[in-house]
Amino acid sequence: MPAPFVPRKVEDIIYYYYAKLVIAPSAGFQKNYGFIIDMYKRLKSGEIRMSDYDREILRIGEKNDECAFCGTKSSNCQPVHVVPRSIGIPPGMHNLVMACETCATSKQEKDLIHWWCNELKKPRDEVPRIPLGLYLKIAYEMNKINFSLKKECNNLGEIFTHIS
Numbered sequence: 070m071p072a073p074f075v076p077r078k079v080e081d082i083i084y085y086y087y088a089k090l091v092i093a094p095s096a097g098f099q100k101n102y103g104f105i106i107d108m109y110k111r112l113k114s115g116e117i118r119m120s121d122y123d124r125e126i127l128r129i130g131e132k133n134d135e136c137a138f139c140g141t142k143s144s145n146c147q148p149v150h151v152v153p154r155s156i157g158i159p160p161g162m163h164n165l166v167m168a169c170e171t172c173a174t175s176k177q178e179k180d181l182i183h184w185w186c187n188e189l190k191k192p193r194d195e196v197p198r199i200p201l202g203l204y205l206k207i208a209y210e211m212n213k214i215n216f217s218l219k220k221e222c223n224n225l226g227e228i229f230t231h232i233s
């Protein structure tokens with residue numbers, strides 16, 4: 070196992086978590102570490118773009134009868150905002166996932182990471198793939214507009230802190 074990689078900037082955190090979600094999650098983190106770091110470097114260098122994976126992310130998110138957070142199949146799924154609207158997301162950014170009644174009622178307009186980690190007490194490394202993909206894309210675009218991609222950031226829960 071190589072020394073743990075510790076991202077310290079907003080863009081590094083975004084690329085790192087995006088690399089993690091793009092690399093098939095089923096084989097487990099330990100086994101995939103080398104692939105994740107390689108993907109991270111390719112994203113950071115611009116060789117690969119996050120938008121290259123838009124179609125895949127959206128395709129998985131098209132299941133209208135499956136909760137994007139807990140995986141429950143339900144005919145009562147409803148659209149929920151991944152990033153709170155109060156953040157002021159640019160028009161046209163995809164920010165909705167389908168959620169079961171329980172998750173939708175619990176999540177509401179809360180920040181995804183804060184809700185997942187602090188309220189549901191689930192590990193940061195297990196934020197579901199589709200909501201996290203959208204969350205990272207929006208964070209990237211907003212930090213880009215705000216010139217804050219290179220600002221300091223110590224964890225996933227802080228990637229919106231520089232957005233005014």
Ligand SMILES: [Zn+2]
Pocket residue numbers: 136137138139140141168169170171172173
């Ligand atoms: Zn659910």
